[in-house]
Amino acid sequence: MTGAVTVTATMPSEAVLAPFRSTRGSALMLGHVHPDADVLGTLLALGQALQARGWSVTYGGPHPPPAALAFLPGVERYQRLQALDGRFDVAVLTDCPNPQRTEGLIDQTRRAAATIVNIDHHPDNRRYGDVNWIDVSAAATGELVYELLVALGAPLTPPIATNLFTALHTDTGSFRYSNVTPRTFRTAAALVQAGADPAFVSERLYERRGPDALRWLGEALARVEVSDDGRVAWLALPSGAIPEKVIESEELVNYPRSVATVRVACLLREYLGQVKVSLRGKGDVDVQRIAAQFGGGGHPNAAGCTIAGPLAEATRVVLGAVRAALAAAPEAPPAGESKR
Ligand SMILES: [Mn+2]
Incomplete structure (x- = not known):
């Protein structure tokens, strides 16, 4: 070249x-x-x-x-x-x-x-x-x-x-x-x-959801967890829990992201023996760097990676990396303060 x-x-x-x-x-x-x-x-x-x-x-x-x-x-x-x-x-x-x-x-x-x-x-x-x-x-x-x-x-x-x-x-x-x-x-x-x-x-x-999509969305959202300090929210989906079609058509990671106190949101979905991870940040932590630790990439506020299963272990490892990144980050500005 x-x-x-x-x-x-x-x-x-x-x-x-x-x-x-x-x-x-x-x-x-x-x-x-x-x-x-x-x-x-x-x-x-x-x-x-x-x-x-x-x-x-x-x-x-x-x-x-x-x-x-x-x-x-x-x-x-x-x-x-x-x-x-x-x-x-x-x-x-x-x-x-x-x-x-x-x-x-x-x-x-x-x-x-x-x-x-x-x-x-x-x-x-x-x-x-x-x-x-x-x-x-x-x-x-x-x-x-x-x-x-x-x-x-x-x-x-x-x-x-x-x-x-x-x-x-x-x-x-x-x-x-x-x-x-x-x-x-x-x-x-x-x-x-x-x-x-x-x-x-x-x-x-x-606005093109299927008739049962909202019920599946409810099933998925019931699995969202938020950390005790409120700064991390995640959704871990075992293989087969929600139809692939529904997962692909919903930006599921946006729901844990929408919790006010959350600084980093994760979606972890088990897929063909691996776990696909989506990470979203709100500017405090560079989630691309977290994804890069696992061979993935993306943008500072939106990144992803694919890691080995099983789901519970993948969730533990990713949340560990997220907590480490949050611990290293400066304190978040008070809510409502603009970055620009
Ligand atoms: Mn793009």
Whole structure:
């Protein structure tokens, strides 16, 4: 990877734009495991802008899109990939800090593509592309791809706007998290101007529960535990306790996070003999560092990792790491004091 370029600015430099300047080409839009709306929305938006300029575009990754995101325009073209066919001028990975999250597809991609472009906002991004655009101040990769399309002069069609708006919506918890900035709202405003419909996106994301979903949600919430000092809340779900479909469609970790005194929230779910851990912070502790102790990663206030079972042992170990991080952190400011 001689001559690799890394850009950390808020705006795309010529190095970032150059791979997309050509009027015709072939691109692979490569997603990571368990794709979410930030990765899917950005791959689809950029791919659709390239298609409009005459490019041939392949979309896919190791896992299919979740059913909840079937409304993303063009998502039906996103395929589950096992082997890559043909060659590409450019391969793009978005929102993917670690190329191993492609389950080996990155190795085939390196052989099949002339240039790999890595666009992300995770602080622990490994800069594995020929061109790396890593802006950790962006709330979502959607903000970056929006700037990229504007810089390229690509028309923002309603499908492109909907894909990028959904990326912003989900990565910011509906514009509620501490990663939201004036730039987030400026980008969102431009996307709504271009045809994204906020009510449609909200309805598709949050008001499509099945008839028994609330009962399952109740089962899950009854298992939330809060530490004696109130600073840690967690939810440990044994395998089979709640249907996978319900777990995937609910951001369950947000419920322990919503307790006022909680500084760190954890969701631990047993899955195929391992335990998937989601961590959420409120700015006092860098939960990405906790996840990194277990080989995971993410953002300062939202991170995850996968560790060995059984569930009870995993819970004990993770809560131990959380308590150690809290003990090392300065005292939290009084409730209501703003950080900004
Ligand atoms: Mn993201």
